[in-house]
């Protein structure tokens with residue numbers, strides 16, 4: 033075996049099954065006697081439900097049952113709970129209207145589930161759902177945040193006056209106002225952050241399986257966090273105790289946030305399977321995904337920077353309206369507050385920041401965290417504003433950034449918006465990215481392109497994010513209704529092989545490989561003898577799952593702590609076997625030795641003794657070598673870096689080509705460079721998608737216009753460039769691995785780099801800002817509008 | 826209901842299907858071969874690509890009955906009986922061209938057809954355009970392109986012409 037520990041690009045263990053078509057995704061699972069559910073959804077954005085006639089559907093071939101919201105209400109099934117409570121400026125709690133599992137009384141967005149049909153086959157269920165007669169009376173609807181808060185707008189919920197979920201703020205307003213009053217200059221930018229549809233390639237699916245004899249429920253589901261689903265669904269919706277409810281999240285085909293949340297369909301199939309006494313499978317068709325998976329982003333912001341005569345940032349003022357959709361999804365309230373406003377300092381030493389956020393209900397699909405969650409919104413705003421400052425002051429965009437960077441000797445650094453950054457070196461990532469992008473050679477490339485009639489631009493984003501979520505006490509004080517620790521159970525088997533049970537979940541991140549590498553590193557066990565188990569509440573003690581780039585920083589640290597316990601116990605056993613003092617036992621590379629002697633015992637000798645305790649300190653020590661650790665992080669982690677995009681526009685068509693993309697990120701210590709590079713490339717692709725291609729579009733009445741892959745532009749291979757990835761490392765100071773997290777940086781850093789590049793390419797056309805996505809039509813129109821400005825020069 | 830007889834990965838099957846049954850439904854639901862995936866309902870994503878008589882086909886876009894007498898190869902049929910991976914599978918692993926693995930079966934089947942149909946060599950741009958019908962949300966395609974570039978000489982038994 034070659035080197036397999038921390039730092040090795042070990043090829044992935046999970047690939048063997050995926051490459052042979054032997055993955056085990058939820059829809060691949062079939063339970064004996066399985067039936068199928070089809071869900072009837074609203075095609076209206078906002079309407080009163082006058083009546084539902086189920087008789088024809090119920091009589092259709094193969095149909096076992098039809099349920100509506102009334103059936104759930106009759107059993108006092110709870111609404112889908114929200115996991116985070118924000119408080120208003122005046123201290124009162126946010127508006128939190130009930131989110132029924134199946135609509136009751138009203139539908140509030142296109143896609144809102146109204147009824148479910150259970151039948152013998154998928155096709156029979158679908159056919160019967162067409163026979164439901166649902167009488168709806170249209171109500172006026174609102175889709176955009178500004179329409180929703182306009183006086184006289186229709187109320188999405190009676191118990192959310194003015195459609196306001198919360199009106200929240202952060203920072204020192206008086207200090208910011210004073211800085212603006214005495215500023216040399218104020219630069220303002222109005223920005224939209226486009227609404228996105230996550231579109232993991234595996235559509236959501238769920239199988240509810242009730243065991244009539246034991247009374248046990250099993251839910252197989254496409255989830256990033258099975259224990260969280262068990263907690264939310266068991267405790268708040270269906271009232272099933274944990275011992276009677278098992279949640280399995282098997283192989284999951286991508287999540288990007290959209291599979292964190294507890295969805296109605298999970299509760300429906302679990303509950304209904306006890307009614308029909310058969311397992312029930314539901315698998316989303318892609319059209320359903322578009323109208324029922326939580327969407328992402330959708331901010332409307334005003335940002336102002338006060339600067340002094342030299343271009344130092346004095347204060348930042350931000351006002352944001354954010355769209356919550358029709359109901360609060362699991363983490364939704366946290367995204368535009370503690371994952372957004374707290375990030376507005378970025379990598380800059382801006383001394384005063386004040387931000388106001390209004391969260392608004394609309395007749396659209398619920399909006400929640402999507403890869404990056406809040407941090408891409410903050411980064412887009414800050415990095416666009418910094419470029420606008422450069423433009424308005426004439427200061428070079430790189431010089432301006434350097435001038436305002438938090439210096440590398442200033443850590444730990446307390447920002448004016450709550451976070452304390454532990455480490456970073458923004459100059460190092462900037463310098464390295466400038467080199468990778470051959471920034472110095474750009475002017476020559478621009479001229480070559482210009483000679484061919486093309487417009488070239490280069491854009492920079494120097495960003496930071498907060499992940500590795502999160503210290504439980506901190507998030508608790510901010511409104512989280514859960515702790516955000518992580519759990520690992522390390523089982524050393526009698527012959528020295530190891531199984532890791534982790535509360536994190538892999539849906540593309542490669543945990544079965546990366547986490548096994550931690551075991552190779554710490555216990556000296558080869559990869560071939562390490563198995564990682566995740567995604568099953570019956571096997572894993574507990575866990576909060578995977579999101580917020582937390583798996584390694586929090587889950588990996590839990591593993592380290594559990595392995596520390598294994599080593600500590602192993603030393604006691606070794607001391608007994610080698611008749612030495614525990615203090616004299618050392619452990620390294622799978623071997624326990626007595627310091628200063630040649631006496632050694634391997635981990636296998638020790639584990640064997642632990643499970644066959646014939647010669648064993650049985651009076652003081654339990655048999656077995658199996659340890660669990662819960663780890664609650666001390667702080668967030670703070671990856672950062674520099675992304676540089678080089679674009680070329682064809683002015684005849686407005687088509688943008690991303691010529692080069694260079695990312696240099698500081699993600700802390702890198703365990704598997706191959707996997708980290710892949711994570712960053714994937715994130716950047718989603719960021720370029722946001723910047724150039726993707727938009728969830730509603731018409732004014734709340735109809736989803738981009739409701740299929742024919743209408744919503746997913747990035748394809750020929751839309752994207754090669755993505756060069758580099759790293760510059762500073763270690764996280766508060767976890768033993770020094771890791772920060774790499775899952776989201778790509779999607780956070782890249783969108784402003786692309787838009788900054790486009791604005792740069794179009795500078796002669798008087799373009800100051802472009803809202804995403806920068807479609808060819810938008811670019812072409814800007815070029816047409818800017819032609820007089822060009823002619824006047 | 827009508828019957829269809831076809832060969833899948835070298836083995837003959839006869840199944841009773843509805844007229845509307847899709848080839849992918851026959852594979853996944855009737856034959857229990859779940860390696861081929863369904864990622865959309867508009868023929869956009871390519872997660873369902875299989876080979877029908879040697880050509881890559883979106884199996885969600887073909888009726889099961891249209892496969893009468895056809896020879897179908899799915900992702901499950903690529904590796905040799907002793908488990909040796911097809912060079913395309915091997916290069917996908919080597920170049921980390923998969924993350925969640927959901928697009929992978931269709932991506933690998935399309936990639937093989939792409940290399941087969943470019944015996945004179947293939948450029949990165951041709952690969953990117955050739956993958957137009959396959960969506961991947963995880964990788965950003967960079968490593969998929971690399972894997973296909975690396976598989977070309979292995980599949981054609983020579984060094985690429987470029």
Ligand code: FES
Nearest residue numbers: 864870871873885
């Ligand atoms: S399932 Fe998407 S193209 Fe066939």
Ligand code: FES
Nearest residue numbers: 924928961962963
């Ligand atoms: S690897 Fe996840 S969609 Fe391609």
